[in-house]
Amino acid sequence: MRILPNISKTFAYRVKFFRVSQIIRYYGMMSNAYVRYEEGSDRFNFSFNLEYKHVNRQFNFNRSVSETINDFVSRISTNISKALDKKKKKEKGQCATSGIDSDGLVKLLRDGVPLPSDTKCGEIIREDGLQLIVCDKMYGIVFNPPWVRSLVLPDSILADFPAYPSKIELEFASRDFSWSPIGEGFFYTPTSNDIGSRLMLTCTPRTKVAADEETYREGPKTEAISPTVVEAGPGVCPFEVRHAFTSERVSEGSFRVVSYNILADTYVDSDFSRNVLYPYCPPYALAINYRKQLLLKELI
Structure with a gap:
């Protein structure tokens, strides 16, 4: 790299x-789990990255604020079990691959003390000192981080x-x-x-x-x-020659005006436009993300 x-x-x-x-x-999301909650919503998002044995992936949950801690932890256990089953068969010493015991290897704590299982998630997600333990790995739970x-x-x-x-x-x-x-x-x-x-x-x-x-x-x-690799540009564009006439800024109190007639993407994104209206132009050059690069370079 x-x-x-x-x-x-x-x-x-x-x-x-x-x-x-x-x-x-x-x-890597380090050793934090993240809660994202919009005030007034009836659901919250919860994310953490688990690196354990042969599993290394991010887990994302969208849960109800009225869900109990017991049900929430059980859902985490179930999803991790599925990930372990998918990656590799059960091995001695690993987390069980058919329902991790929520009272064992998956826990939700506050200042090191397990939370009551019947507590509603919405009652505690804003609190400080929350911790998640998964497969003996501890995560500090961060509420509404920049995301x-x-x-x-x-x-x-x-x-x-x-x-x-x-x-x-x-x-x-x-x-x-x-x-x-x-x-x-x-x-x-x-x-x-x-x-x-x-x-x-x-x-x-x-x-x-x-x-x-x-x-x-x-x-x-x-x-x-980027979904594609960097490609060679089209070479010298006509506007680059034209830039020679405006190489210096205008004097104080003056300004330049640029007028454009930019073809909207909706008029070129069809077989009819590619084959009938603009058959002389290769499809890649009609794509808006290609044309925007040329326009941007011309203007700046």
């Missing part, structure tokens, strides 16, 4: 680009054209600060050395502990891998 220039979003997340030759699916809900890279990435996340959705992350560039800033422009490789984007969501402090609370890192 080769690290490429990284960028930082101070208001919500820190982002890094990597060049990789293979897809990495998960990023990356969705992180996607575009399906077309060209050398010498800026690349950036095509979708990023956050939860419980502050949004009141401007971009602070590190390295290349928010955008990364792939080079010819990157052709044939994928881009990996890692994002660490964060929020300020207090408005008047420079201390941040961070959530777990999230990764996104």
Whole structure:
């Protein structure tokens, strides 16, 4: 893995680009379990990563706040049992692969003391000092950490054209600060050395502990891998020749106007448009993620 220039979003997340030759699916979530709950909702999300014997995967649950601790722990036990059964047959010394005893290897504690089994999850999920024990591994339970809900890279990435996340959705992350560039800033422009490789984007969501402090609370890192490899660009574009006439900024009190007639994606995303309206244009060049790169490079 080769690290490429990284960028930082101070208001919500820190982002890094990597060049990789293979897809990495998960990023270690350390020894924390995470509760995400929107006030007023009747359900909550619970996530943790288990690395035990031959299992290394993230478990995600969406449960009712009215569910009891006993039922919640039983569901965790059942899902882990299924994962163990799927990966490997029962081996001596491992967690039982047919219903882990919730009073044994899966426990929910508060300050080291088991919680009453009939307690409703909604009554305790906001409390400090909660702990989860799974297969002798202890997790500190974090309530509403800064969280990356969705992180996607575009399906077309060209050398010498800026690349950036095509979708990023956050939860419980502050949004009141401007971009602070590190390295290349928010955008990364792939080079010819990157052709044939994928881009990996890692994002660490964060929020300020207090408005008047420079201390941040961070959530777990999230990764996104570009669905395609970096490809060679189209070469010199007509607008690059035109840029020679506007190489300097305009004088104070003046501004330039750019007028565009950008073909909407809805008019090109059909067999009729590809075969009848624009048969002279290759399909990849009609794709909006390809055209956006050219437009972006022309404007900036």
